[in-house]
Amino acid sequence: MKQKINFVKCNPTQNMTILINTMLPSDEHIRIASKIMSYDNVYAEQVGFIEPSMNQEADALLQMAGGEFCGNACMALAAYLAELQEMERHETTVFRLEVSGAEQLVACRITKNREDYRCRVNMPLPVKMDQTVLQEGGAPANAVAVRYSDFIHFVIEVEHIDANMKNQMLCLAKRIGSFLETSMLGILLYNASSSQLTTLIYVPKLNSAVWERGCGSGTASIGAYLAWKNRRNIEAHIHQPGGTMLVKALYDQEQLTQLEIEGSVGIVAQGTAFIDMDFNLSVGEGIHEISNV
Template identity: 25%
Template sequence: MELKIRVANPAGNVTIFVMSPAKREDYPAISRELLCMEELHGEQVGFVEKMQDGSFHMQMMGGEFCGNATRSFGYLLSMLSEEKAEDVWVDVSGSKKKLKVTVDMEKGTARTEMSLPMEMTEVSVKEEKYSMVVFEGICHIIVNSAPKAQEFVDELIEEAKRVCPCDAYGVMFLEESKMTPVVYVESTTSMVWESSCGSGSMGAAVYLSKDADTGEFVYELHQPGGMIEAYVKKENGKVFSCKMGGPVTISEEMKVDIK
């Protein structure tokens, strides 16, 4: 099968966009094959679906939500349009509402509105408690330390599955402004130590602002692939606006053959 793809690089979190139509039941298998193509350096896969009304929907490989893919999708739609709009409303998996992506072609950046956190809870491993920020489509566990062994990550995610069934889980190792993200997608059973994570950056920002009452809080989170800015607005202790952004590049369209 020949597929048309574009490769997006949002702060190192390389996302392969499949531009050709495919059946959703085939998405996991296609994704696994694309992620095995070392020359693409992909960390995740998103499928661009054309709807009956002519609009576009972006479906992540496991139906999860991904902030970096969302802002890259907005950048892609602006890039391909005649208007080159600065504000693009995108329809993506893991979000019940359309999200606004603000694109700056000159600077090569995109910032997306994010779904608000549903709750903050805790998971426990070996009598240690860790905060977990629950979003629609993905749950992020915050670990205040340098990255730990894969065995620790596996155990933490297994416990998170028990506490909060979800499409995907992230473990964000946080050392002040330095963050190392790991993401597990349930339907594809893929575990990736990512170069950056947009929704994980948002989870970290919500966690870092947890004791604040009212105001706007901006966090620069330096990750292996680059820096992401996460914005949180709060009023009377409640989060009412979340945004995250950073650099994006998108390749020309190319063709690949898969089995």
């Protein structure tokens, strides 16, 4: 028996995102997400569920499948809400979203372009940043841990990336993600001279590891890292395999006070997905790896 799932598929900087607007029990989210993001279904890098919010100030609630926070999914939902409102070209509005992994409402300022939307998202601030050392296989790597209330990113400055480094980072993410109490773990490989970012996102609940073509939360963490490192405000264009995103970080009195990202998002598909009701996710079956570098 097949279950019908209504979805919209969005493209925020090629970080392909599926938003599900069929109401489903929360204990079904991981099973549904693992199937719908697979190669033999709709296929994407991440899945979020649109739900009504109990907060009267919120326009919608976005529940990511693994309970993580995702800036690009916020952009995707803002674009979908704008599409439902049939915004005119050059029109701008602000949506306030309740989002998993974020303690406060997330403001998304969105403008309609000819073929897509331009969105600016007010991102959660890290609760702490500190230096650490990571090691998997080769020589130890100096890193900066950008710690949020519900997830963590590790920034590693690199000059170049090869297959061996990617494999080491993937093994590292799975190993430390198994004992860290976090909804999402990211390893951000950053080339400071070219402002190039390559991001691995690992979601323990989904056992999902993805080399993302564009990462909103990763872009924000690079902005936070640069502001922390240089002790000043930062505005930078961060280049990624799927395109370029803008990050702005305000730094005042030895602390980060504001963090924003900006990028483009398009709606590429909308329809009905069919999920086999007999599909059961067994241990180890949920691993979802996409390599784009």
